[in-house]
Amino acid sequence: MSEITLLLVDDEERILRSLAPLFRNQYRVLATTEPEEALTILRRETVDVIISDQRMPAMLGAELLYKTRRISPPTMRILLTGYSDLGAAIAAVNEGEIFRYVSKPWNAQELRDTVAEAAAIAQQGFSGPACLPTETERDRVKVLVIEDDTKTMDTIREITRDGCDDECELYCVDNLEEATELLRCEEIGLIVTELRVDEEDTISTIKALKRYQPNVVTVVVTSYRDNMALIGLINEGQIYRFLPKPVSRTLLARSLQSALHHHRLLRIAPTIRDRYTVLPSLEERQDMLPARLRGLITRMRRCSST
Amino acid sequence: MTQKIDSLILSVPAVSPNISIEEVGEYFLKDEFKALLSIPVVEAGKPVGVVSRYQMMNIFIKLYGRELHGRKPVSRIMNVHPVTVSSDQSMEEASRYITRNIGFPITEDFIIVDDGGAYTGVGVVLDLLKAMEHQLVKHGKELSVAYNELKSSQAQLIQSEKMASLGQMVAGVAHEINTPLGYVRNNVELFRENQRQLSGLLGAHGLLLDALHAEDPDDELIMERLAQIKKWHRLDGQETETLFDDTFFGIDQIAELVASLKNFSRVDQAMADNISINECLDTTLKIAHNTLKQKVTVVRDYGSLPAIRCMPSKLNQVFLNLVTNSAQAIDENGKLLIKTFTKDSFLFVVVEDDGRGIPEDVLPQIFDPFYTTKPVGQGTGLGLAISHQIVEEHGGAIRVSSRVGVGTRFVIRLPLDGAPAQHTLVAGG
Numbered sequence: 196m197s198e199i200t201l202l203l204v205d206d207e208e209r210i211l212r213s214l215a216p217l218f219r220n221q222y223r224v225l226a227t228t229e230p231e232e233a234l235t236i237l238r239r240e241t242v243d244v245i246i247s248d249q250r251m252p253a254m255l256g257a258e259l260l261y262k263t264r265r266i267s268p269p270t271m272r273i274l275l276t277g278y279s280d281l282g283a284a285i286a287a288v289n290e291g292e293i294f295r296y297v298s299k300p301w302n303a304q305e306l307r308d309t310v311a312e313a314a315a316i317a318q319q320g321f322s323g324p325a326c327l328p329t330e331t332e333r334d335r336v337k338v339l340v341i342e343d344d345t346k347t348m349d350t351i352r353e354i355t356r357d358g359c360d361d362e363c364e365l366y367c368v369d370n371l372e373e374a375t376e377l378l379r380c381e382e383i384g385l386i387v388t389e390l391r392v393d394e395e396d397t398i399s400t401i402k403a404l405k406r407y408q409p410n411v412v413t414v415v416v417t418s419y420r421d422n423m424a425l426i427g428l429i430n431e432g433q434i435y436r437f438l439p440k441p442v443s444r445t446l447l448a449r450s451l452q453s454a455l456h457h458h459r460l461l462r463i464a465p466t467i468r469d470r471y472t473v474l475p476s477l478e479e480r481q482d483m484l485p486a487r488l489r490g491l492i493t494r495m496r497r498c499s500s501t
Numbered sequence: 502m503t504q505k506i507d508s509l510i511l512s513v514p515a516v517s518p519n520i521s522i523e524e525v526g527e528y529f530l531k532d533e534f535k536a537l538l539s540i541p542v543v544e545a546g547k548p549v550g551v552v553s554r555y556q557m558m559n560i561f562i563k564l565y566g567r568e569l570h571g572r573k574p575v576s577r578i579m580n581v582h583p584v585t586v587s588s589d590q591s592m593e594e595a596s597r598y599i600t601r602n603i604g605f606p607i608t609e610d611f612i613i614v615d616d617g618g619a620y621t622g623v624g625v626v627l628d629l630l631k632a633m634e635h636q637l638v639k640h641g642k643e644l645s646v647a648y649n650e651l652k653s654s655q656a657q658l659i660q661s662e663k664m665a666s667l668g669q670m671v672a673g674v675a676h677e678i679n680t681p682l683g684y685v686r687n688n689v690e691l692f693r694e695n696q697r698q699l700s701g702l703l704g705a706h707g708l709l710l711d712a713l714h715a716e717d718p719d720d721e722l723i724m725e726r727l728a729q730i731k732k733w734h735r736l737d738g739q740e741t742e743t744l745f746d747d748t749f750f751g752i753d754q755i756a757e758l759v760a761s762l763k764n765f766s767r768v769d770q771a772m773a774d775n776i777s778i779n780e781c782l783d784t785t786l787k788i789a790h791n792t793l794k795q796k797v798t799v800v801r802d803y804g805s806l807p808a809i810r811c812m813p814s815k816l817n818q819v820f821l822n823l824v825t826n827s828a829q830a831i832d833e834n835g836k837l838l839i840k841t842f843t844k845d846s847f848l849f850v851v852v853e854d855d856g857r858g859i860p861e862d863v864l865p866q867i868f869d870p871f872y873t874t875k876p877v878g879q880g881t882g883l884g885l886a887i888s889h890q891i892v893e894e895h896g897g898a899i900r901v902s903s904r905v906g907v908g909t910r911f912v913i914r915l916p917l918d919g920a921p922a923q924h925t926l927v928a929g930g
């Protein structure tokens with residue numbers, strides 16, 4: 196096993212000096228205050244894990260991680276930030292496709308664990324599918340839409356009818372109860388969901404789903420703007436896209452297309468699937484899940500073990 | 502609530518037009534007419550005229566006046582155009598009509614009719630004047646209450662504008678603190694690990710010493726314990742030193758950020774002596790750092806300024822408004838010049854950016870309340886209006902010059918001998 200390389204980027208060098216001793220014993224640690232230099236390093240050598248600050252004078256962290264994804268897809272991306280603006284977190288999801296969002300000040304042991312997890316995943320290698328999905332694998336993906344706003348629902352219906360009717364089969368519900376029922380019976384591949392429907396929160400369900408059915412891809416379309424919730428959805432739900440309402444039709448269409456593609460990829464390439472491992476959610480760890488969801492989880496567990 | 506004229510009605514009996522002048526003269530002597538200047542003349546319930554004490558006097562005073570005219574009906578001498586108002590008119594309306602139509606000197610009272618035009622009584626001009634005066638006093642009071650309310654609501658506006666911009670800034674600073682907090686916490690964590698190493702090492706040294714000092718030293722045991730000591734990592738003294746430095750630096754920085762917030766948000770709006778404007782600017786820039794650092798290079802060119810008497814928290818608000826405006830006018834890679842100097846008996850603060858600039862047709866409006874070119878939700882358009890007001894309260898002035906595509910310069914002039922006393926402030930309520 197080759198040595199694991201960790202790249203740290205932060206415009207405050209004291210952060211770099213402080214982080215280095217934390218990791219030096221296990222990894223080869225590279226560090227820079229310049230995002231541009233980080234990109235040069237990424238082009239030049241293999242980096243397994245990158246940890247980047249968000250607010251830097253030269254470039255935002257989300258942008259750096261987006262570029263990282265382009266230059267070096269296998270590199271696991273972690274955002275370490277003291278700012279909690281929603282815009283940054285949204286960009287980190289949609290463009291950076293980050294593995295974890297870590298807030299400053301961080302807990303040393305937790306950060307070590309996060310990096311260790313990312314490093315282990317990176318070490319498995321990044322092998323995309325040897326070939327594109329075959330005809331049989333291109334069966335129609337079951338898409339569950341959880342949305343109580345009819346306008347958004349209609350737009351999604353139109354998009355799927357116009358664009359990818361042969362690719363997906365739509366299940367539309369406007370409440371969590373029916374959604375749970377469908378998730379029990381059908382093998383859903385993609386969910387497009389609001390965060391609150393019919394006075395109920397879908398967040399725990401989204402998180403549990405990704406944890407127990409890692410092939411499921413989630414696109415959140417919401418008018419709910421809460422940075423803390425989004426951070427939770429990143430770390431514990433690995434949502435694929437976060438689209439604040441009002442969302443343009445083209446953006447929604449593009450997101451659904453790439454989410455479908457992403458789902459197919461996950462199905463055939465397990466090593467890629469691991470890259471989207473989630474942290475168990477706080478609600479689950481504290482055993483505070485609603486009964487309905489607990490039932491679903493039990494079922495999902497049973498299915499995945501067979 | 503507006504008062505109606507009917508509150509002034511005196512329901513005195515009227516006389517008929519056929520009654521003789523002599524008789525009317527007697528009426529004037531009766532108690533119920535004592536307070537009146539005139540007696541109304543009514544026919545079939547409707548007023549047809551008015552006859553005044555003054556007219557009567559004119560007749561009776563003349564030689565043989567009474568004899569010549571006394572028997573004639575009053576209709577011969579009465580004023581057939583009495584000033585008449587309707588009882589449902591408001592006091593203001595009625596008084597406006599009466600003052601316009603009544604003759605001077607005032608020799609008559611006015612007649613009040615109901616909405617059908619029927620006679621209901623008379624009103625005395627003097628009473629009307631009294632009532633009006635009473636109303637004026639009341640209005641005056643209302644006016645001053647309204648004025649005070651306005652003043653305090655404006656103060657509230659200033660306050661809430663401040664809170665809004667402050668809110669943004671506080672959020673920025675709070676986040677700013679997270680960076681030093683991040684490495685300070687992490688360094689302390691590292692020190693703890695080091696500390697564990699050290700105590701382990703000390704323990705091992707102790708054991709070695711014990712082995713060396715034994716009555717009968719056992720070479721094998723000594724070698725074993727030496728080997729154990731070697732197993733401990735070597736701590737890098739130089740690095741530890743650096744991390745300590747960083748930690749103290751971080752703590753100082755946190756303290757500074759907290760202090761700047763405290764300076765900035767000083768709730769007391771009070772005048773204070775010995776305020777350094779340069780320090781105020783530094784506080785403001787520290788607060789705004791988060792807004793600026795992404796795209797703006799700040800150049801400070803401070804002259805040496807004497808301390809002045811002012812309201813620092815208010816001036817901070819002005820500076821923050823200007824700096825924020827500049828930051829918002831800059832897309833990227835901008836420059837912000839903050840310059841201070843004194844000239845004659847004034848102190849000047851220049852805030853100059855190389856941002857978008859302000860079009861000529863917009864320039865005259867920027868100090869107007871609620872004028873903004875920013876999208877809804879982003880700007881209230883109060884920043885400059887309030888800044889202008891605050892600077893005026895300090896007996897100073899604020900000027901702007903701008904060119905599109907080149908930049909904008911605001912110059913604030915403040916008197917060195919402090920804000921004049923008569924400009925005491927609209928304090929919060």
Ligand SMILES: Nc1ncnc2c1ncn2[C@@H]1O[C@H](COP(=O)(O)OP(=O)(O)OP(=O)(O)O)[C@@H](O)[C@H]1O
Pocket residue numbers: 822826827830854856857858859867868872873874875879880881882883884885886909
């Ligand atoms: N430095 C500047 N460069 C360019 N335009 C400016 C500058 N300062 C002010 N302006 C213009 O003047 C307008 C009024 O400014 P003002 O500070 O009163 O309100 P605002 O900035 O729009 O809103 P708020 O201050 O409440 O956020 C701005 O909308 C902008 O168009």
Ligand SMILES: [Mg+2]
Pocket residue numbers: 822825826880884885
């Ligand atoms: Mg402004």
